[in-house]
Amino acid sequence: MKTYLAFLRGINVGGHHKILMKDLRELLNSIGFKDVKTYIQSGNIIFKSDIESNSLLEEKILNVIKDKYNYSIDVVVKQPQDVQAILDNSPFDQSTTEKAYFILLKNSPSSQNIEQIKAIHYPDEEFFVTSIVVYLYCKKGYGRTKCNNVFFEKNLNVITTARNYKTLNKVLEISKDD
Template sequence: MITYIAFLRGINVSGKNKIPMIELRELCENIKLQDVQTYIQSGNIVFKSVIKSTSELERLIAAAILKRFDLEVPIIVKTVEQLSAILNENPFASNDENIKKQLYFVLINEKLNIEALSKFRAEVFTNEEFSISDSCIYLKCSAGYGKAKLNNNLIERKLKVRATTRNYKTMNKLLEMVG
Protein backbone atom coordinates (compact mmCIF):
# COMPACT_ATOMS: atom_id res chain seq x y z
CA MET A 1 0.00 0.00 0.00
CA ILE A 2 1.18 3.47 -0.86
CA THR A 3 0.14 6.58 1.06
CA TYR A 4 -1.13 9.49 -1.03
CA ILE A 5 -2.51 12.96 -0.55
CA ALA A 6 -5.25 14.22 -2.88
CA PHE A 7 -5.84 17.93 -3.31
CA LEU A 8 -9.27 18.89 -4.64
CA ARG A 9 -9.65 22.26 -6.33
CA GLY A 10 -12.50 24.64 -5.72
CA ILE A 11 -14.77 22.77 -3.32
CA ASN A 12 -16.62 24.36 -0.41
CA VAL A 13 -15.59 27.86 -1.49
CA SER A 14 -18.13 30.64 -0.87
CA GLY A 15 -20.95 28.11 -0.63
CA LYS A 16 -20.19 26.60 -4.05
CA ASN A 17 -19.32 23.02 -4.97
CA LYS A 18 -20.33 21.75 -1.56
CA ILE A 19 -18.98 18.37 -0.57
CA PRO A 20 -19.31 17.42 3.12
CA MET A 21 -16.09 15.83 4.34
CA ILE A 22 -17.85 12.85 5.92
CA GLU A 23 -19.45 12.08 2.55
CA LEU A 24 -16.12 12.56 0.78
CA ARG A 25 -14.48 10.05 3.14
CA GLU A 26 -17.30 7.56 2.56
CA LEU A 27 -17.01 8.03 -1.20
CA CYS A 28 -13.27 7.33 -1.06
CA GLU A 29 -13.80 4.22 1.04
CA ASN A 30 -16.44 3.03 -1.46
CA ILE A 31 -13.85 3.16 -4.26
CA LYS A 32 -11.53 0.98 -2.18
CA LEU A 33 -9.18 3.65 -0.82
CA GLN A 34 -7.90 2.71 2.65
CA ASP A 35 -7.33 4.64 5.91
CA VAL A 36 -9.05 7.72 4.48
CA GLN A 37 -8.70 10.98 6.40
CA THR A 38 -9.67 14.50 5.39
CA TYR A 39 -8.24 17.77 6.59
CA ILE A 40 -10.33 20.97 6.66
CA GLN A 41 -13.18 21.67 4.25
CA SER A 42 -11.07 22.67 1.24
CA GLY A 43 -10.64 19.11 0.01
CA ASN A 44 -7.49 17.48 1.30
CA ILE A 45 -7.56 13.69 1.49
CA VAL A 46 -4.92 11.41 2.94
CA PHE A 47 -5.35 7.76 1.99
CA LYS A 48 -3.65 4.51 1.09
CA SER A 49 -4.06 2.50 -2.08
CA VAL A 50 -2.55 -0.41 -3.97
CA ILE A 51 -2.85 1.65 -7.17
CA LYS A 52 0.60 2.89 -8.19
CA SER A 53 -0.42 5.65 -10.60
CA THR A 54 -1.28 9.13 -9.30
CA SER A 55 -3.04 9.98 -12.58
CA GLU A 56 -5.17 6.83 -12.30
CA LEU A 57 -6.11 7.83 -8.73
CA GLU A 58 -6.97 11.35 -9.90
CA ARG A 59 -9.32 9.92 -12.55
CA LEU A 60 -10.85 7.44 -10.10
CA ILE A 61 -11.62 10.07 -7.44
CA ALA A 62 -12.84 12.63 -10.01
CA ALA A 63 -15.18 10.09 -11.60
CA ALA A 64 -16.60 9.10 -8.19
CA ILE A 65 -17.19 12.77 -7.26
CA LEU A 66 -18.85 13.43 -10.61
CA LYS A 67 -21.14 10.44 -10.17
CA ARG A 68 -22.01 11.16 -6.51
CA PHE A 69 -22.11 14.98 -6.42
CA ASP A 70 -22.48 15.87 -10.12
CA LEU A 71 -19.39 18.09 -9.83
CA GLU A 72 -16.34 18.17 -12.08
CA VAL A 73 -13.54 18.72 -9.60
CA PRO A 74 -9.90 18.97 -10.65
CA ILE A 75 -7.77 16.73 -8.44
CA ILE A 76 -4.04 16.51 -7.94
CA VAL A 77 -2.63 13.46 -6.17
CA LYS A 78 0.86 13.40 -4.69
CA THR A 79 2.84 10.73 -2.90
CA VAL A 80 4.28 11.41 0.54
CA GLU A 81 7.73 11.62 -1.06
CA GLN A 82 6.53 14.18 -3.60
CA LEU A 83 4.85 16.30 -0.91
CA SER A 84 7.97 16.09 1.24
CA ALA A 85 10.17 17.16 -1.67
CA ILE A 86 7.89 20.13 -2.42
CA LEU A 87 8.20 21.34 1.16
CA ASN A 88 11.94 20.69 1.36
CA GLU A 89 12.62 22.55 -1.90
CA ASN A 90 10.69 25.66 -0.82
CA PRO A 91 12.97 28.58 -1.75
CA PHE A 92 11.17 30.88 0.70
CA ALA A 93 11.49 28.56 3.72
CA SER A 94 11.96 30.42 6.97
CA ASN A 95 11.65 29.91 10.70
CA ASP A 96 9.91 33.29 10.96
CA GLU A 97 6.21 32.69 11.74
CA ASN A 98 5.18 35.88 9.90
CA ILE A 99 6.89 34.70 6.72
CA LYS A 100 5.33 31.22 7.06
CA LYS A 101 1.91 32.92 6.93
CA GLN A 102 2.88 34.45 3.56
CA LEU A 103 3.84 31.14 1.91
CA TYR A 104 1.63 29.32 -0.57
CA PHE A 105 2.14 26.28 -2.75
CA VAL A 106 0.47 26.10 -6.15
CA LEU A 107 0.47 22.41 -6.96
CA ILE A 108 0.65 21.30 -10.57
CA ASN A 109 1.10 17.96 -12.24
CA GLU A 110 1.47 18.90 -15.87
CA LYS A 111 4.49 19.86 -17.93
CA LEU A 112 4.67 23.62 -18.27
CA ASN A 113 4.65 25.12 -21.74
CA ILE A 114 8.12 26.60 -22.33
CA GLU A 115 6.85 29.70 -24.13
CA ALA A 116 4.14 30.46 -21.55
CA LEU A 117 6.64 29.83 -18.76
CA SER A 118 9.18 32.22 -20.27
CA LYS A 119 6.58 35.01 -20.50
CA PHE A 120 5.37 34.29 -16.98
CA ARG A 121 8.87 34.41 -15.46
CA ALA A 122 9.27 37.94 -16.84
CA GLU A 123 6.23 39.25 -14.96
CA VAL A 124 6.52 41.25 -11.76
CA PHE A 125 3.88 41.32 -9.04
CA THR A 126 4.01 43.98 -6.31
CA ASN A 127 4.57 42.47 -2.83
CA GLU A 128 4.70 39.00 -4.36
CA GLU A 129 7.53 36.66 -5.21
CA PHE A 130 7.42 33.32 -6.95
CA SER A 131 9.65 30.42 -7.85
CA ILE A 132 8.78 27.58 -10.20
CA SER A 133 9.65 23.88 -10.04
CA ASP A 134 8.28 20.93 -12.01
CA SER A 135 5.54 20.19 -9.49
CA CYS A 136 4.95 23.45 -7.62
CA ILE A 137 4.89 27.19 -7.99
CA TYR A 138 6.02 28.64 -4.70
CA LEU A 139 4.47 31.95 -3.70
CA LYS A 140 5.45 34.47 -1.07
CA CYS A 141 2.63 36.97 -0.74
CA SER A 142 3.82 39.74 1.58
CA ALA A 143 0.41 41.44 1.67
CA GLY A 144 -1.45 38.11 2.03
CA TYR A 145 -2.91 35.71 -0.52
CA GLY A 146 -6.35 37.33 -0.35
CA LYS A 147 -4.90 40.52 -1.83
CA ALA A 148 -2.51 38.79 -4.22
CA LYS A 149 -2.77 39.33 -7.94
CA LEU A 150 -0.62 36.25 -8.40
CA ASN A 151 -3.18 33.61 -7.50
CA ASN A 152 -4.32 30.17 -8.61
CA ASN A 153 -6.68 31.47 -11.32
CA LEU A 154 -4.02 33.71 -12.86
CA ILE A 155 -1.45 30.90 -12.82
CA GLU A 156 -3.87 28.48 -14.48
CA ARG A 157 -4.76 31.03 -17.14
CA LYS A 158 -1.21 32.21 -17.91
CA LEU A 159 0.50 28.82 -17.74
CA LYS A 160 -2.44 26.81 -19.15
CA VAL A 161 -2.37 24.18 -16.39
CA ARG A 162 -4.65 22.73 -13.74
CA ALA A 163 -3.51 23.83 -10.32
CA THR A 164 -4.64 24.07 -6.74
CA THR A 165 -3.16 26.17 -3.96
CA ARG A 166 -2.53 25.41 -0.30
CA ASN A 167 -0.92 27.46 2.44
CA TYR A 168 2.13 26.50 4.47
CA LYS A 169 0.13 25.37 7.48
CA THR A 170 -2.05 22.99 5.44
CA MET A 171 0.90 21.46 3.59
CA ASN A 172 2.75 20.78 6.83
CA LYS A 173 -0.34 19.42 8.57
CA LEU A 174 -0.92 16.95 5.71
CA LEU A 175 2.66 15.75 5.93
CA GLU A 176 2.24 15.41 9.69
CA MET A 177 -0.93 13.34 9.17
CA VAL A 178 0.92 10.77 7.07
CA GLY A 179 3.43 10.31 9.88
Protein backbone atom coordinates in the same frame (compact mmCIF):
# COMPACT_ATOMS: atom_id res chain seq x y z
CA MET B 1 -0.37 -0.24 -0.58
CA LYS B 2 1.03 3.23 -0.88
CA THR B 3 -0.06 6.38 0.90
CA TYR B 4 -1.28 9.25 -1.26
CA LEU B 5 -2.36 12.83 -0.69
CA ALA B 6 -5.16 14.28 -2.81
CA PHE B 7 -5.89 17.98 -3.02
CA LEU B 8 -9.28 18.98 -4.42
CA ARG B 9 -9.73 22.40 -5.97
CA GLY B 10 -12.67 24.61 -5.19
CA ILE B 11 -14.86 22.58 -2.86
CA ASN B 12 -16.67 24.17 0.07
CA VAL B 13 -15.49 27.63 -0.96
CA GLY B 14 -18.06 30.40 -0.76
CA GLY B 15 -20.90 27.89 -0.56
CA HIS B 16 -19.97 26.28 -3.89
CA HIS B 17 -19.40 22.58 -4.54
CA LYS B 18 -20.38 21.63 -1.02
CA ILE B 19 -19.19 18.19 0.09
CA LEU B 20 -19.14 17.04 3.70
CA MET B 21 -15.80 15.45 4.55
CA LYS B 22 -17.54 12.51 6.23
CA ASP B 23 -19.41 11.83 2.98
CA LEU B 24 -16.22 12.23 0.95
CA ARG B 25 -14.38 9.71 3.14
CA GLU B 26 -17.24 7.21 2.74
CA LEU B 27 -17.33 7.79 -1.02
CA LEU B 28 -13.60 7.16 -1.42
CA ASN B 29 -13.74 4.09 0.82
CA SER B 30 -16.53 2.77 -1.43
CA ILE B 31 -14.20 2.76 -4.48
CA GLY B 32 -11.52 0.75 -2.71
CA PHE B 33 -9.32 3.38 -1.08
CA LYS B 34 -8.18 2.46 2.43
CA ASP B 35 -7.64 4.45 5.62
CA VAL B 36 -9.21 7.58 4.10
CA LYS B 37 -8.72 10.68 6.23
CA THR B 38 -9.41 14.34 5.56
CA TYR B 39 -8.07 17.58 6.94
CA ILE B 40 -10.28 20.66 7.17
CA GLN B 41 -13.16 21.26 4.77
CA SER B 42 -11.20 22.29 1.68
CA GLY B 43 -10.52 18.87 0.21
CA ASN B 44 -7.25 17.59 1.66
CA ILE B 45 -7.35 13.79 1.61
CA ILE B 46 -4.95 11.17 2.88
CA PHE B 47 -5.55 7.58 1.71
CA LYS B 48 -3.95 4.30 0.72
CA SER B 49 -4.32 2.53 -2.59
CA ASP B 50 -2.83 -0.29 -4.65
CA ILE B 51 -3.08 1.89 -7.75
CA GLU B 52 0.39 3.26 -8.48
CA SER B 53 -0.50 6.03 -10.90
CA ASN B 54 -1.24 9.54 -9.66
CA SER B 55 -3.17 10.33 -12.85
CA LEU B 56 -5.37 7.21 -12.50
CA LEU B 57 -6.08 8.11 -8.88
CA GLU B 58 -6.93 11.68 -9.90
CA GLU B 59 -9.30 10.34 -12.55
CA LYS B 60 -10.99 7.92 -10.12
CA ILE B 61 -11.58 10.68 -7.56
CA LEU B 62 -12.82 13.11 -10.20
CA ASN B 63 -15.22 10.53 -11.66
CA VAL B 64 -16.69 9.35 -8.35
CA ILE B 65 -17.35 12.96 -7.28
CA LYS B 66 -18.87 13.74 -10.68
CA ASP B 67 -21.12 10.65 -10.48
CA LYS B 68 -22.29 11.40 -6.93
CA TYR B 69 -22.50 15.23 -6.91
CA ASN B 70 -22.38 16.21 -10.59
CA TYR B 71 -19.37 18.45 -9.82
CA SER B 72 -16.33 18.50 -12.05
CA ILE B 73 -13.61 18.99 -9.43
CA ASP B 74 -9.94 19.29 -10.30
CA VAL B 75 -7.78 16.87 -8.32
CA VAL B 76 -4.03 16.83 -7.75
CA VAL B 77 -2.54 13.68 -6.21
CA LYS B 78 0.94 13.53 -4.69
CA GLN B 79 2.82 11.09 -2.50
CA PRO B 80 3.97 12.28 0.94
CA GLN B 81 7.63 12.33 -0.13
CA ASP B 82 6.70 14.62 -3.06
CA VAL B 83 5.05 17.12 -0.73
CA GLN B 84 7.96 16.90 1.70
CA ALA B 85 10.36 17.65 -1.16
CA ILE B 86 8.23 20.64 -2.19
CA LEU B 87 8.49 22.05 1.32
CA ASP B 88 12.19 21.22 1.66
CA ASN B 89 13.05 22.87 -1.66
CA SER B 90 11.34 26.19 -1.01
CA PRO B 91 13.43 29.01 -2.45
CA PHE B 92 12.36 31.26 0.43
CA ASP B 93 13.99 31.50 3.84
CA GLN B 94 12.19 29.58 6.61
CA SER B 95 10.16 32.49 7.98
CA THR B 96 8.93 33.43 4.48
CA THR B 97 8.27 29.77 3.61
CA GLU B 98 5.98 29.53 6.64
CA LYS B 99 3.92 32.43 5.20
CA ALA B 100 4.05 31.16 1.61
CA TYR B 101 1.54 29.40 -0.59
CA PHE B 102 2.27 26.39 -2.69
CA ILE B 103 0.45 26.21 -6.00
CA LEU B 104 0.43 22.48 -6.77
CA LEU B 105 0.52 21.72 -10.49
CA LYS B 106 -1.35 18.74 -11.92
CA ASN B 107 1.02 18.58 -14.91
CA SER B 108 4.30 20.18 -15.84
CA PRO B 109 3.96 23.47 -17.72
CA SER B 110 5.86 23.99 -20.93
CA SER B 111 9.27 25.60 -20.63
CA GLN B 112 7.98 28.38 -22.90
CA ASN B 113 5.13 29.16 -20.47
CA ILE B 114 7.52 29.09 -17.53
CA GLU B 115 9.84 31.56 -19.28
CA GLN B 116 6.95 33.87 -20.22
CA ILE B 117 5.53 34.00 -16.69
CA LYS B 118 8.94 34.85 -15.23
CA ALA B 119 8.67 38.25 -16.92
CA ILE B 120 5.52 39.13 -14.94
CA HIS B 121 6.02 41.08 -11.71
CA TYR B 122 3.62 42.58 -9.20
CA PRO B 123 4.58 44.68 -6.18
CA ASP B 124 4.63 42.74 -2.89
CA GLU B 125 4.36 39.39 -4.70
CA GLU B 126 7.14 36.94 -5.43
CA PHE B 127 6.91 33.56 -7.10
CA PHE B 128 9.15 30.78 -8.37
CA VAL B 129 7.87 28.26 -10.90
CA THR B 130 9.06 24.65 -11.09
CA SER B 131 7.67 21.68 -13.02
CA ILE B 132 5.53 20.58 -10.05
CA VAL B 133 4.83 23.64 -7.90
CA VAL B 134 4.78 27.40 -7.83
CA TYR B 135 6.18 28.89 -4.64
CA LEU B 136 4.26 32.08 -3.91
CA TYR B 137 4.78 34.74 -1.29
CA CYS B 138 2.26 37.56 -1.17
CA LYS B 139 3.13 40.24 1.33
CA LYS B 140 -0.49 41.46 1.55
CA GLY B 141 -2.02 37.97 1.78
CA TYR B 142 -3.43 35.45 -0.67
CA GLY B 143 -6.86 37.08 -0.70
CA ARG B 144 -5.37 40.21 -2.27
CA THR B 145 -2.86 38.63 -4.62
CA LYS B 146 -3.02 38.96 -8.38
CA CYS B 147 -1.05 35.70 -8.57
CA ASN B 148 -3.79 33.24 -7.65
CA ASN B 149 -4.87 29.88 -9.09
CA VAL B 150 -6.58 31.50 -12.07
CA PHE B 151 -3.48 33.57 -12.86
CA PHE B 152 -1.20 30.51 -12.84
CA GLU B 153 -3.64 28.27 -14.70
CA LYS B 154 -4.06 30.88 -17.43
CA ASN B 155 -0.35 31.67 -17.78
CA LEU B 156 1.02 28.16 -17.35
CA ASN B 157 -1.88 26.35 -19.04
CA VAL B 158 -2.12 23.72 -16.29
CA ILE B 159 -4.58 22.78 -13.55
CA THR B 160 -3.55 24.05 -10.12
CA THR B 161 -4.66 24.11 -6.51
CA ALA B 162 -3.16 26.21 -3.73
CA ARG B 163 -2.35 25.31 -0.14
CA ASN B 164 -0.54 27.19 2.58
CA TYR B 165 2.45 25.93 4.54
CA LYS B 166 0.44 24.97 7.61
CA THR B 167 -2.00 22.85 5.60
CA LEU B 168 0.70 20.96 3.70
CA ASN B 169 2.56 20.26 6.94
CA LYS B 170 -0.58 19.03 8.70
CA VAL B 171 -1.53 16.74 5.79
CA LEU B 172 2.00 15.30 5.88
CA GLU B 173 1.78 14.81 9.64
CA ILE B 174 -1.54 12.97 9.29
CA SER B 175 -0.04 10.76 6.54
CA LYS B 176 2.69 9.65 8.96
CA ASP B 177 0.19 8.59 11.64
CA ASP B 178 -0.42 5.28 9.85
